[in-house]
Amino acid sequence: MTNPTATLLISCPDQRGLVAKFANFIYSNGGNIIHADQHTDFAAGLFLTRIEWQLDGFNLPREFIAPAFNAIAQPLGAKWEIRFSDTVPRIAIWVSRQDHCLFDLIWRQRAKEFIAEIPLIISNHTNLKVVAEQFNINFQHIPITKDNKSEQEAQQLELLRQHKIDLVVLAKYMQIVSADFISQFPQIINIHHSFLPAFIGANPYHRAFERGVKIIGATAHYATADLDAGPIIEQDVVRVSHRDEVDDLVRKGKDLERVVLARAVRSHLQNRVLVYGNRTVVFE
16 A cells, blocks of 8 residues: 555443544544454453544644544543554564574565564574674674673663664563563563463473474464563464474474564554453454
8 A cells, every 4th residue: 555544543441432433533534444443342341443544635634633533532531542554663673592583574574574674683692693784784782691681671772762663573582571671662572482281481392292282382472571471462373293303393383483473563563453451452
């Protein structure tokens, strides 16, 4: 799509007339809605919606849309955000030693599978510096220990500010991001394996192999102060059999992690994810 659009993501207490109120705001200002989706969580009593419309012919300048819509949203108790399709997000990818998710995200960005810039890679190891150099991306080595974590996270935050980063992707970054960091920069997507039954900690594929698991998976979620417990954006699974060795589980797991992380990042960048509580609605 070449014509710029605006997208509203809205959640508010469920009540009559919400669709009409939101649509009329766009219609009365000369807008043409091109996508609209909605969901009602009856248990939570919430109405959630994504509305996208063309900016060509819209009567309100961009800087006036938010205050004008807030006059409608505030009496409804709505939480909302507005994003514009021609604003190109800037991503920082954080890695440790594994390169499969890093390569995949760079390739998809270069192939224009999603529209974003990747100006920064941060790592607690130097192994993947060569990848950053290959693609002419700024690489910052920031080793983390128990003693320097607070100081190093302050450096990471400063780098995000300097590079005007909108989203951090933890592409197999094998460090825990502190609650304090997340409170200052909450836009973080993480990827990790998902086993049934679950195997956390070191060497999960070896322990899953020993138990003879029949299914493995991957989960992409927003990072929160609770480790690996943030709102889930995307998941997928693949079957394994008694013929699969540990190397086969690792290979299948990496394949899933690539795809699941890419789907989650794409949905986020396309403004399709609405977080409420510890859950998400991902609009198609």
